[in-house]
Amino acid sequence: xxxxxxxxxxxxxxxxxxxxxxxxxxxxxxxxxxxxxxxxxxxxxxxxxxxxxxxxxxxxxxxxxxxxxxxxxxxxxxxxxxxxxxxxxxxxxxxxxxxxxxxxxxxxxxxxxxxxxxxxxxxxxxxxxxxxxxxxxxxxxxxxxxxxxxxxxxxxxxxxxxxxxxxxxxxxxxxxxxxxxxxxxxxxxxxxxxxxxxxxxxxxxxxxxxxxxxxxxxxxxxxxxxxxxxxxxxxxxxxxxxxxxxxxxxxxxxxxxxxxxxxxxxxxxxxxxxxxx
Numbered sequence: 167x168x169x170x171x172x173x174x175x176x177x178x179x180x181x182x183x184x185x186x187x188x189x190x191x192x193x194x195x196x197x198x199x200x201x202x203x204x205x206x207x208x209x210x211x212x213x214x215x216x217x218x219x220x221x222x223x224x225x226x227x228x229x230x231x232x233x234x235x236x237x238x239x240x241x242x243x244x245x246x247x248x249x250x251x252x253x254x255x256x257x258x259x260x261x262x263x264x265x266x267x268x269x270x271x272x273x274x275x276x277x278x279x280x281x282x283x284x285x286x287x288x289x290x291x292x293x294x295x296x297x298x299x300x301x302x303x304x305x306x307x308x309x310x311x312x313x314x315x316x317x318x319x320x321x322x323x324x325x326x327x328x329x330x331x332x333x334x335x336x337x338x339x340x341x342x343x344x345x346x347x348x349x350x351x352x353x354x355x356x357x358x359x360x361x362x363x364x365x366x367x368x369x370x371x372x373x374x375x376x377x378x379x380x381x382x383x384x385x386x387x388x389x390x391x392x393x394x395x396x397x398x399x400x401x402x403x404x405x406x407x408x409x410x411x412x413x414x415x416x417x418x419x420x421x422x423x424x425x426x427x428x429x430x431x432x433x434x435x436x437x438x439x440x441x442x443x
Contacts, residue, residue: 192234192237212237226293240440287310295314299378311442316427383413392417393420394420394429403421
């Protein structure tokens with residue numbers, strides 16, 4: 167546990183809160199533990215068994231709870247598989263497959279195989295968006311549709327926020343909260359409170375996300391929806407939007423003018439895209 171948390175006690179507290187949240191999950195869900203080459207992977211599965219499958223991949227510093235406001239709507243027409251990424255503050259193994267290699271795709275192969283899915287639509291946010299896009303590039307036959315929220319690996323990864331975040335965190339809990347607000351663009355409220363608590367105890371991945379070459383993007387045949395915030399402090403959203411429009415053949419790009427890195431309130435647009443409406 168100490169590999170990804172600043173202390174054993176901090177890790178236990180975050181996981182205790184996460185389990186409490188799962189007890190109040192808004193829809194009935196199976197708690198599935200899938201063995202993979204990176205260690206056990208936890209997945210929340212909900213929705214009709216015969217519905218089209220959707221796999222959800224959250225961002226860094228998060229877990230399946232990221233989709234709490236979406237899952238009730240999506241579970242009405244899809245079989246939803248909300249995955250806890252390995253190496254993040256959820257119930258999956260602490261392993262961190264090396265980005266830019268085939269390790270993340272091999273891990274996802276194991277997850278899909280363990281869930282009995284030959285293919286699925288994917289929704290990914292930030293780091294989860296990078297992993298989903300990497301999987302679509304490497305395994306095009308296993309990705310039906312691809313919905314991406316503020317994905318990494320497309321636009322320039324900014325660095326100014328990191329210096330500011332480090333300085334703010336040096337002044338204690340209040341600084342961590344201000345740092346989380348600055349990076350995500352979130353307003354005061356429970357979501358920001360939870361994120362600030364997470365980063366008091368969690369050690370995020372710090373490597374830069376590999377950038378996808380134009381050729382890889384041009385080779386994508388699956389429909390792609392990309393939603394980004396114009397005020398993203400971490401990623402160049404306008405650069406992301408431009409590259410997707412120029413390079414991805416079957417793509418739709420939505421640039422939200424007032425949003426930051428945290429993209430919320432996209433339940434219905436994503437549902438429509440996943441259903442092909």
